[in-house]
Amino acid sequence: MKNRNLLLLIVMAAFVLLGGCAEVVQVGTAVGQSSGVLSARDKELLDKQAMSTAQAARPMTEKEEYYLGRAVAATILGQYRLYTDNRRNEYINSIGRTIALSSDKPYIYGGYHFAILDTDEVNAMACPGGLILISRGMLQRAGSEEELAAIVAHEIGHIVNRDGVKAISAARWTQAVTALGADAAGRFGGRQLAELTTLFEGSVNDVFKTIVVNGYSQEQEKAADESAMIYMQRAGYDPSGLYDFLGRLAREQRGSDRRGFFSTHPGMTERLEMARSFLAAKGWKRMDHVARDQRFNAYRW
Amino acid sequence: MKKIVWLVLLGSMMMAAVAAAATFRVVTEEATIRKDRKFFAPVVTRVPYGEVLQEQARKGDWLMVNYKGRQGWIHISTVQEQKFDWSSLSGGRAAEATRDEVALAGKGFTPEVEKSFRNKNPKMRYDLVTQVESYRLSEGQVENFIRAGNLREPGGEP
Numbered sequence: 001m002k003n004r005n006l007l008l009l010i011v012m013a014a015f016v017l018l019g020g021c022a023e024v025v026q027v028g029t030a031v032g033q034s035s036g037v038l039s040a041r042d043k044e045l046l047d048k049q050a051m052s053t054a055q056a057a058r059p060m061t062e063k064e065e066y067y068l069g070r071a072v073a074a075t076i077l078g079q080y081r082l083y084t085d086n087r088r089n090e091y092i093n094s095i096g097r098t099i100a101l102s103s104d105k106p107y108i109y110g111g112y113h114f115a116i117l118d119t120d121e122v123n124a125m126a127c128p129g130g131l132i133l134i135s136r137g138m139l140q141r142a143g144s145e146e147e148l149a150a151i152v153a154h155e156i157g158h159i160v161n162r163d164g165v166k167a168i169s170a171a172r173w174t175q176a177v178t179a180l181g182a183d184a185a186g187r188f189g190g191r192q193l194a195e196l197t198t199l200f201e202g203s204v205n206d207v208f209k210t211i212v213v214n215g216y217s218q219e220q221e222k223a224a225d226e227s228a229m230i231y232m233q234r235a236g237y238d239p240s241g242l243y244d245f246l247g248r249l250a251r252e253q254r255g256s257d258r259r260g261f262f263s264t265h266p267g268m269t270e271r272l273e274m275a276r277s278f279l280a281a282k283g284w285k286r287m288d289h290v291a292r293d294q295r296f297n298a299y300r301w
Numbered sequence: 302m303k304k305i306v307w308l309v310l311l312g313s314m315m316m317a318a319v320a321a322a323a324t325f326r327v328v329t330e331e332a333t334i335r336k337d338r339k340f341f342a343p344v345v346t347r348v349p350y351g352e353v354l355q356e357q358a359r360k361g362d363w364l365m366v367n368y369k370g371r372q373g374w375i376h377i378s379t380v381q382e383q384k385f386d387w388s389s390l391s392g393g394r395a396a397e398a399t400r401d402e403v404a405l406a407g408k409g410f411t412p413e414v415e416k417s418f419r420n421k422n423p424k425m426r427y428d429l430v431t432q433v434e435s436y437r438l439s440e441g442q443v444e445n446f447i448r449a450g451n452l453r454e455p456g457g458e459p
């Protein structure tokens with residue numbers, strides 16, 4: 001009895017020390033059972049406990065995030081038309097790819113892709129997994145390539161910070177992971193697939209509601225602004241481009257009825273102030289960008 | 302006495318985990334092994350999702366790996382470090398469990414779930430998503446864009 005308690009203690013201690021690795025427990029219980037210290041039932045209970053804890057703790061994989069993002073984008077694209085000017089699409093994608101390479105996550109499962117929504121609205125949405133949709137109305141407000149880079153870099157910041165995924169209710173994700181069950185080999189059973197599809201649908205709605213209807217938290221927006229300035233500076237862009245663009249939006253917000261973008265992005269003045277302090281703290285001075293200004297004029301609307 | 306045996310076993314498990322910490326799995330749809338530690342360095346070979354690679358050296362954000370006899374550098378953001386394969390210690394049931402864990406990582410929200418979701422929601426514009434994903438720029442185009450704009454080539458020497 002004493003040995004049995006000692007083994008339970010050691011197996012659970014190993015589980016905690018090694019980061020909740022279910023296999024560690026299974027090896028421990030297998031040895032425990034073969035040496036007669038644990039009964040088959042003890043082993044089964046311990047293994048089951050370890051597996052369910054490991055699964056519940058599992059973060060969403062990048063591949064899963066990619067499929068979730070595709071569904072979110074498919075939902076958004078049901079409400080907008082795509083802007084089909086190849087030259088401008090190429091320009092935005094070039095800026096995006098350049099910034100992405102200087103981000104904290106240069107490569108993601110399906111790569112970064114940028115598209116322009118053909119609408120006068122001011123909006124930009126980062127779908128999990130790397131699909132970034134920016135409205136023509138937003139891009140038309142930019143006064144330089146630095147400002148375009150700021151818009152794109154801010155959205156890449158949301159992707160790197162995984163803000164979209166964080167919008168999914170914790171309860172829903174735990175349910176999705178546990179719905180997988182222990183028998184993971186082969187294809188899903190019919191009931192399991194139906195349950196996962198419902199949970200997937202709910203997760204898509206959670207993300208959609210956050211990025212389109214309610215907006216991210218002020219903290220998430222500020223963090224994305226900060227990431228944007230860091231990525232811009234690394235890429236060789238003038239990070240003040242973000243400050244300049246926020247300044248435009250703040251001026252417009254003051255005179256607007258605060259619908260649409262300005263309802264999901266309140267506190268533009270606070271973000272502007274944060275950007276100013278951040279740039280000052282870093283000691284980043286304004287820089288010349290003649291080559292980029294010339295190129296921007298060729299793409300200007 | 303038995304207490305000591307168990308503690309030794311636990312200790313050796315932990316040491317084995319530390320010693321075997323240099324295995325990585327590709328987590329992007331496709332990863333690129335390059336000749337040098339630069340984003341635009343010549344491509345040695347490409348590695349599909351899920352493949353396992355052993356680290357041979359590490360400098361900054363780049364790992365030197367060998368894939369099917371082709372050696373080069375791979376960016377750290379395309380791979381994820383793997384834990385030690387505990388099944389090798391016990392075999393049998395535990396080996397099965399480890400395979401299950403690998404399968405689990407690819408379970409959850411998969412192409413199969415996406416297909417089922419699409420059947421349930423036929424109005425979703427997946428056709429437009431595919432269109433957006435088809436906007437592809439070659440590495441040469443991005444490199445030229447960076448140079449022409451007097452921007453900085455990223456990811457070089459740390």
